[in-house]
Amino acid sequence: MSTTTGNGGTHQHHPASRWVGSPAGRALIALALVLLLGVVFNADGAFFRIGAHRDALRQASVFGILACGMTLVIITAGIDLSVGSVLALVAVCFSLMSIHWSWPAWLAIPACLAVGAACGAVSGGLTAWFRVQPFIATLAMMVFARGLAKTVSGGMKVSTAVQAADGTYDYVAVPGIFRAIDSRVLGGNLSVVTVVFAICAAASWMVLARHRWGRQVYAIGGNEEAARLSGVPVRAAKIAAYAASGLLAGVAGLCQAAQEQQGDPEAGVGYELTAIAIVVIGGTNLMGGRGGIGLTLIGTLTIGYLEKILSINAVPEANRLMLTGPIIIAAVLTQRRRG
Amino acid sequence: MSPSPTVPLLARMRGITKCFARVRVLDAVDFEVCGGEVHVLAGENGAGKSTLIRILSGVHTDHEGLVEIGGRPVRLRSPLHAAGLGVAVIHQELSLVPSMTVADNVFLGRPPVRAGFVRVAAQRAEAGRLLERFGIDVDPGRLVEGLPIAARQLVEIAKALARRANIIVMDEPTSALNAPEVEKLFALIADLKARGCGIVYITHKMEEIERIADRITVLRDGRRVGSAPAAELSPSELIRWMVGREMGQQFPRHAPRLGEERLRIRDFTVIPGHGGPCPAVRNVSLSVRAGEIVGLAGLHGAGTSELLLGLFGAHGRRASGEVHLDRAPFEIGSPRQAIARGMALLTSDRKTTGLVLSLPVTANLTLADLRGVSPWGWLRRRQERQAAGELAAALQLRAASLDMEAAELSGGNQQKVALGKWMRTRPRLLLLDEPTRGVDVGAKREIYQLLNEWTAGGIAIMLITSEMPELLALADRIVVLHRGRVTAELTRQQASADRVLAAAMGTVQDDLDP
Numbered sequence: 108m109s110t111t112t113g114n115g116g117t118h119q120h121h122p123a124s125r126w127v128g129s130p131a132g133r134a135l136i137a138l139a140l141v142l143l144l145g146v147v148f149n150a151d152g153a154f155f156r157i158g159a160h161r162d163a164l165r166q167a168s169v170f171g172i173l174a175c176g177m178t179l180v181i182i183t184a185g186i187d188l189s190v191g192s193v194l195a196l197v198a199v200c201f202s203l204m205s206i207h208w209s210w211p212a213w214l215a216i217p218a219c220l221a222v223g224a225a226c227g228a229v230s231g232g233l234t235a236w237f238r239v240q241p242f243i244a245t246l247a248m249m250v251f252a253r254g255l256a257k258t259v260s261g262g263m264k265v266s267t268a269v270q271a272a273d274g275t276y277d278y279v280a281v282p283g284i285f286r287a288i289d290s291r292v293l294g295g296n297l298s299v300v301t302v303v304f305a306i307c308a309a310a311s312w313m314v315l316a317r318h319r320w321g322r323q324v325y326a327i328g329g330n331e332e333a334a335r336l337s338g339v340p341v342r343a344a345k346i347a348a349y350a351a352s353g354l355l356a357g358v359a360g361l362c363q364a365a366q367e368q369q370g371d372p373e374a375g376v377g378y379e380l381t382a383i384a385i386v387v388i389g390g391t392n393l394m395g396g397r398g399g400i401g402l403t404l405i406g407t408l409t410i411g412y413l414e415k416i417l418s419i420n421a422v423p424e425a426n427r428l429m430l431t432g433p434i435i436i437a438a439v440l441t442q443r444r445r446g
Numbered sequence: 447m448s449p450s451p452t453v454p455l456l457a458r459m460r461g462i463t464k465c466f467a468r469v470r471v472l473d474a475v476d477f478e479v480c481g482g483e484v485h486v487l488a489g490e491n492g493a494g495k496s497t498l499i500r501i502l503s504g505v506h507t508d509h510e511g512l513v514e515i516g517g518r519p520v521r522l523r524s525p526l527h528a529a530g531l532g533v534a535v536i537h538q539e540l541s542l543v544p545s546m547t548v549a550d551n552v553f554l555g556r557p558p559v560r561a562g563f564v565r566v567a568a569q570r571a572e573a574g575r576l577l578e579r580f581g582i583d584v585d586p587g588r589l590v591e592g593l594p595i596a597a598r599q600l601v602e603i604a605k606a607l608a609r610r611a612n613i614i615v616m617d618e619p620t621s622a623l624n625a626p627e628v629e630k631l632f633a634l635i636a637d638l639k640a641r642g643c644g645i646v647y648i649t650h651k652m653e654e655i656e657r658i659a660d661r662i663t664v665l666r667d668g669r670r671v672g673s674a675p676a677a678e679l680s681p682s683e684l685i686r687w688m689v690g691r692e693m694g695q696q697f698p699r700h701a702p703r704l705g706e707e708r709l710r711i712r713d714f715t716v717i718p719g720h721g722g723p724c725p726a727v728r729n730v731s732l733s734v735r736a737g738e739i740v741g742l743a744g745l746h747g748a749g750t751s752e753l754l755l756g757l758f759g760a761h762g763r764r765a766s767g768e769v770h771l772d773r774a775p776f777e778i779g780s781p782r783q784a785i786a787r788g789m790a791l792l793t794s795d796r797k798t799t800g801l802v803l804s805l806p807v808t809a810n811l812t813l814a815d816l817r818g819v820s821p822w823g824w825l826r827r828r829q830e831r832q833a834a835g836e837l838a839a840a841l842q843l844r845a846a847s848l849d850m851e852a853a854e855l856s857g858g859n860q861q862k863v864a865l866g867k868w869m870r871t872r873p874r875l876l877l878l879d880e881p882t883r884g885v886d887v888g889a890k891r892e893i894y895q896l897l898n899e900w901t902a903g904g905i906a907i908m909l910i911t912s913e914m915p916e917l918l919a920l921a922d923r924i925v926v927l928h929r930g931r932v933t934a935e936l937t938r939q940q941a942s943a944d945r946v947l948a949a950a951m952g953t954v955q956d957d958l959d960p
Contacts, residue, residue, distance in 0.1 A: 317827075319820035326813055329802035336760060336799060337814040337867065338785040396804035 130390035130398070134405040137388065137438050141412050150419040157296055159419060164297075167411025168304035169194075169366075171404070172359040173382035174389075175311040176227075176352030178403045181386050182315070183348050184328040184395025185234060185241035190356040190382055191375035192252035193226045197360025199256045202265035202370030205282040212284035220357045226252055227353020231346035245349075249379070256372040265370035281368050288365035300362045304407075307355055312400040314351075324348055328395025385410050388438040409438070454481045455517065456613050456644040457502065457533070462511035464497055471497050473668045474511070479613060479644040484635060484658050486647045486676070489665035490688055490914065490947075495648050498665070499615050502646075503535045504528030515613070534606030535615040542598055542605075544591035549573035551590055552605045577604055580634060596627035603634065614638065615646040620654065621747045632658060650745035652681055652951040664688055681953070682944070689914055689943035700898050702922050705736030707773065708875055708906035714767030716749070716756035716930075726752035728930040730767075734875070739897065739907045741921025745950045749930035750910045751794055754877040758791040759784045771875065785814065790868035794879040794910070796857075800864035803853035807845055808834040810852045810863050815870035833870065841866045842892055858889030865896065876900065876907045882916065894920065914943050928952045 126132045145154045153159055173190045180187045197219045204215040226248055233244035268276045291298050315321035323344040326334040335341050359378075364370050389406025391398025413434065417427045457479050464472040472494045479485045487495050500506045502513065504522035513520055515531045522528050542551045549570045550557070557564045558572065573586040582600045590598060599619055606614055616635075620628050635645055635658060649655060655662065659676035664687040671687045679687075716727040727749040734740045742750040756765030759780045769776040771787055778784075781791070793799040801810050811834045812819050819830040834848050841862040845855055852863060865881065881897075882890045897920065901907060911917050917924065924941050926934040926949035934949035 317825055319816050319823050319825060322809060322813075322816060322820075322825065325805055325809070326802045329804035330798070332799045333793075333802050334813070336758070336781050336791060336793060338782045338871075339813070339816075340782065392804075396802065 130402055131405070133441055134388070134390045134402050134409070137441060138405050138409045138412070141409050141416065145412060145416040148416060148420050150421075153419045154416065159415060161291075161296055161298060161301075163411050163415035164301045164304075166414065167407050168298065168300040169359045169362050170378065170381050170385060170410065171304045171407035172307045172355050172362065173378055174385040174403045174407055175307050175400060176355030177379075177382040177386050178389075178391055178398060178400055179311065179315065179324060179348045180241070180352045181383075181391055181393060182324050182328045182395055182398055183345055184331070185345070185348070186245060186383070186393075187227070187230065187349060187352045187356075188242065188245040188379050189226060189230055189248035189252055190352060190359070191378035192249045192256065193223050193353055193356035194360040194363055194375035194378060195370075195372055196226070196252045196256040196259070197223050197357040198364035198367075198374050199260045199265055199370035199372050201361050201364045203259065205284060205364075206265065206267055206279060207269060209282075212282075215284070216361065219361060220354055223357020223360065224350045224354040227356070228346055228350040230353070231349025234349065235342035235345040253372070260370060260372045262372065264372070267368065285365040285368055288362060289368070300366065303358065303362055307358055308400055308404055311351075311355070315400055320344060320347060325396055328397075330396070381410070384435050388435060453483070454642070455479075456481050456515070458512075458514040459498070459502065460512045460514075462498065462501060462509055462513075464494075464501060464506060464509040471668050472501075472509070475665065475668070475670045477502075477663055477670070479646050481612065481642040481644050482639050483660040484639065484645045484647050486649065486655050486659040486662045487665065488649070488655065488662055488684065488688060490912070493665040493688075494668040495665055496617070497668075499535060499617060499646070499648070502528070502613075503533050503615065529609055529611070532610065532612045533615070534609060534611035534613070535617065536599065536602050536606065536619055537617055542590045542602060544589070546590060547586065548577075548584055548588055548590060548593070548601050548604075549586040551601055552576065552586070552608050554605065556609075573604070573608075576608055580604065580607065580637060582634070596623050596630070599623065599627075599631065600634065612643045613646070614643055615648075617648045618650065618746065619647075620649070620651070628654075650747075650951060652684075652948075652953055655684070656681070681948075685944050685947050685951075689947055699739075699894070699920050700902065702739070702901060703737050704922075705904055707733055708736045708738075708771065709734040709908075710770040711757070712768040714753065714756070714765070714769070716752045716761055716766075717764045718752070726930055727756060727765075727927075730927070730930075730932055732925050732932070732935070734906045734908055736874070736904045736906050737901045738922050739901060739909050739920055741917045741924040742908060742910045742927065743917055743924055743946050743950055744910075744927035747929075748927040748950065750927055751879050752930075753927070754791060754879055754908060754910065755793075757784070758789055758877055760791070785871055785873075788872070788874035789877065790814070790871060790873035790875070791877045792865055792868070792879055792881055794883065796860050796864045801852045801860060804851060807838075807843075807848045807850060807852055807855065807863055811837050811848075811867050812870065814867045818870060837866045837869060840869070841896070858885040861885050861889065861893070865893065874905060876905055878907060879910045880912065881909070882911065882913070914946065917946065918943065926950050 127136070149155060173194070176190060177187055200222055201215060201219045204210040204218065205212070230245045230248045233239040234241050267279050267281055269279055271277050288299050292302065315324065323334065323339045326337070326339055327341055327344055331341060363374055367374070385406040386403050387393060388409055389398070389402035391402050413431070417430065422430070455478060459475065459477045462472050462475045462477070463470065475494070475498060477498060487498070489495050497506065501509050504525045504527050507522060507524070513522060515533065520531065543554065552573045553569055558568050559565065570586050577584055577586060582604055584593065584597050584601060590601065593601070603614070619631060623631065638645060647658065655676070661673060662676050662679050662684065663673040664671040664684065666688060710733040712731045714727060714730045715725050718726045730753060732740070742753065744750040755761055757769065757778070759778055762780065765778050769778060776787060797803065802813065808830060812830050819826055819833060831848070838845065838848060843862050843866070844859055852860060855863065861881070868876065881893055885893065897907060909921060918941055921941070922938055924936045924946060925932055926936070926946055928950055929952070933952065934945065936945060
């Protein structure tokens with residue numbers, strides 16, 4: 108840039124210290140510390156086998172997909188509590204369509220994604236048009252979508268055991284699309300859900316960092332009034348962000364249904380909190396305006412590997428939860444902006 | 447009626463000097479208030495009145511000079527400390543808790559308690575007695591949020607009295623009151639005087655000064671111009687004290703080349719948002735021609751900013767009136783529509799409504815014209831950088847990098863970014879609200895230069911500035927508002943500081959010959 112006069116304040120530090128001071132640098136340090144933990148407590152070498160990494164990534168993928176949508180919403184200075192319920196709703200719909208109604212994948216998948224996006228658009232509309240606080244609007248959607256999932260499924264898991272008219276159960280074959288999503292590629296070294304997560308993350312990154320709408324999302328989160336007075340279509344951009352979050356929750360629901368080979372209306376309880384934790388650990392600011400998908404990707408890996416390392420070391424679930432709490436706080440404290 | 451020796455001196459401030467960063471906002475100011483008097487503190491916007499009050503009430507503690515309260519020198523440590531010594535401030539923005547009752551608010555922070563529990567009945571009875579003693583007709587059991595603004599103001603005063611305050615500072619207390627409510631307030635002030643309280647009263651309204659002032663002190667540019675008993679200071683002399691300063695040729699305004707009429711508004715009215723007492727702008731009619739700078743003058747709360755915001759569509763349907771832009775009718779809608787029709791608005795507060803501080807400078811510069819750098823939706827980063835670079839050069843922006851957050855820029859450079867983002871939308875009508883606020887002298891000159899370039903290119907400008915010399919030098923015509931109404935329209939030849947200020951304070955203009 109031609110205008111490089113004057114003093115730049117924080118920009119005159121040594122390159123290395125600037126890197127460490129950046130949000131991405133700090134998020135990577137947290138990830139590195141977790142990986143170091145895995146190297147030290149490697150459970151007799153289990154951590155060094157490719158299967159451990161493949162499984163860590165697979166287990167983190169559904170959360171990662173949710174976190175991508177959550178990142179979009181959080182950058183607008185909002186929050187989406189409904190993603191866990193929307194995941195369950197879509198998982199139920201997908202199972203119904205694929206197993207019971209034998210819809211082909213090309214029809215079932217767009218229909219399911221439309222359901223997810225619609226849920227998000229309703230939350231976004233409540234926030235943008237009626238000025239309902241995002242917390243409240245998505246809390247209501249969280250309750251409603253859960254109820255809808257239970258209504259659609261009749262309160263039971265939608266599985267391959269299909270009840271016939273006379274009350275007996277027929278066992279039908281697992282749909283091909285379920286098996287395709289639950290399979291592996293690259294000689295069994297990479298799960299398809301991880302590939303789906305990667306595609307979601309790449310697409311989210313593209314729109315957030317490279318699209319006009321992404322810029323609007325940052326502007327709204329940074330200063331909604333200034334954005335409005337600069338001609339940003341605030342309402343439309345907000346609704347789109349919530350709809351995108353719902354859409355990604357739908358993608359996560361498809362993966363969840365395929366992995367479990369059933370649609371469980373009770374699935375995804377509390378997933379929204381894990382997604383928020385991932386976004387925050389990555390370093391995206393809960394106040395909006397700052398952050399990104401790259402950070403969320405790092406956050407997903409941090410949480411995913413932490414879970415895996417604790418589980419291969421056979422740490423009981425109670426202790427695992429008690430460790431995760433302080434680790435979230437520690438990560439957020441290191442993320443705090445200085446000055 | 448100068449204070450006699452029998453009148454107790456409640457507070458005295460001597461040689462008060464206060465700097466923000468390197469700017470000296472108060473310079474060796476003396477001030478005092480006695481029991482039983484209303485001491486009006488007058489001065490233009492930015493003269494230092496509020497800063498002086500904040501020092502007296504313990505908000506600003508790092509100042510030079512001496513403060514004496516009740517005859518003893520004190521070093522105020524906090525607002526609580528000042529309140530303990532009997533200083534109470536009735537703010538423009540009230541400091542009540544809306545969701546609590548009147549009685550709760552009157553005793554906020556120190557309610558009557560027994561074993562840690564609030565004695566609700568006793569508190570209500572005591573609040574009732576206090577309100578009754580001062581003739582304040584408010585039910586102590588009601589929630590504050592259900593009360594009209596005027597009643598809230600009285601509750602605020604009752605709260606001060608409950609703390610046995612004897613120095614009561616009122617900062618434009620009537621700005622939200624209607625006439626009968628003002629009478630009620632003045633009756634209460636008379637009662638407080640009779641009880642020996644000293645009142646420091648800040649106002650911009652001439653008629654109020656004439657009604658209730660016993661003594662007047664005028665500040666100008668952080669200095670005390672003088673103090674005098676109200677009876678000895680005529681209104682014209684008071685205005686001279688407030689404005690009288692040298693006007694240098696520091697504002698280069700080129701001779702305007704006026705073109706076609708760009709904007710004409712008739713009966714333009716803006717209703718304020720949260721149930722305010724009266725329209726912020728009432729039936730304003732005016733016009734602006736291409737290449738012209740029309741100055742909008744008015745004191746705090748006159749409605750100048752509301753006029754620009756309303757015209758730009760920021761208030762949506764709360765703004766109404768007949769608007770013609772380039773002779774074509776213009777329906778007031780949203781900022782988007784206004785921008786599409788060639789308007790641009792620089793708001794008075796770049797930090798809260800002008801810039802997205804968390805975004806890089808580049809993104810702020812292109813925010814108003816995102817479509818221009820993303821024709822098919824996808825941002826063209828090279829094009830965006832180039833556009834921002836060109837703007838930065840044209841604005842003489844001083845930034846280490848255009849990738850740094852806008853928050854890291856200095857005030858003057860932030861202002862240039864807030865202005866510069868509109869250069870890309872090719873506006874034909876610029877609405878500028880305080881374009882040089884908080885900007886150093888050098889950046890000011892550069893901004894004046896930009897205004898000249900823009901008007902020479904045929905852009906019409908509506909300008910609000912609270913700096914009188916700047917207004918007189920830049921504006922080709924000045925429209926003065928008082929309480930939302932036009933009280934004067936002055937040509938460059940007619941305009942003078944006295945006339946503008948007199949009209950802004952609500953005095954009717956009888957003779958307008960130059």
